[in-house]
Every structure is written in C-alpha cells, then in structure tokens.
Amino acid sequence: MPGETFRGPWGIPHLRADSVADPAKDRVVAEPDARNSKAVGRFLRSGLEPGPKVQLPDKEAQLVFLDRDKFEFRAAEQG
Numbered sequence: 001m002p003g004e005t006f007r008g009p010w011g012i013p014h015l016r017a018d019s020v021a022d023p024a025k026d027r028v029v030a031e032p033d034a035r036n037s038k039a040v041g042r043f044l045r046s047g048l049e050p051g052p053k054v055q056l057p058d059k060e061a062q063l064v065f066l067d068r069d070k071f072e073f074r075a076a077e078q079g
Contacts, residue, residue, distance in 0.1 A: 026068050031061035040064070 032039040034053050043064040044050060051063035 028066040030064045030066075031056065032064065034060045034062040 028048070029051075030043055030048065031054075032043060034040070040050075040062050047070075048064040048066045049070075051065050053060055053062050055061075
C-alpha cells in the first residue's frame with residue numbers, strides 16, 4: 001500500500017497490523033504534525049515510540065516509530 005494514507009480512529013490499529021503482515025518491513029514510521037497533540041498521543045498510546053521532530057515542507061512533524069521486534073515482543077506478552 002505505498003503512498004496510501006490512513007485516517008480516522010481505525011487508522012493506527014490497521015497500520016500496526018500492516019506492519020507485521022509483510023516480513024520484509026522492519027519498521028513503520030509515521031509523521032504526525034507536531035502541533036497535533038491528540039494525533040501524536042494516539043500514536044504513542046498505540047505503542048509507537050517518539051523520535052525527533054523534523055521540519056517538512058508543509059509542517060513540523062513528530063516522527064514516531066514502530067519496530068517489528070518490539071511489536072512482536074509486546075504481542076507475545078499480551079498473549
């Protein structure tokens with residue numbers, strides 16, 4: 001799904017499921033607007049980890065990451 005954008009409350013769980021569906025993907029990177037604390041918080045509560053803020057042409061983005069190993073470890077803990 002390259003270039004596809006996920007929006008709405010269903011977006012993050014869907015994104016997480018997609019990240020583990022393809023074994024060639026080691027990491028998911030998202031770039032919510034750093035001023036949008038609700039969006040950033042939703043990503044963090046969903047298990048993504050914060051990275052640096054970066055300046056993009058249209059916004060300052062807060063990078064967030066989900067590594068496959070960490071996702072699989074958390075999924076195994078939750079059983």
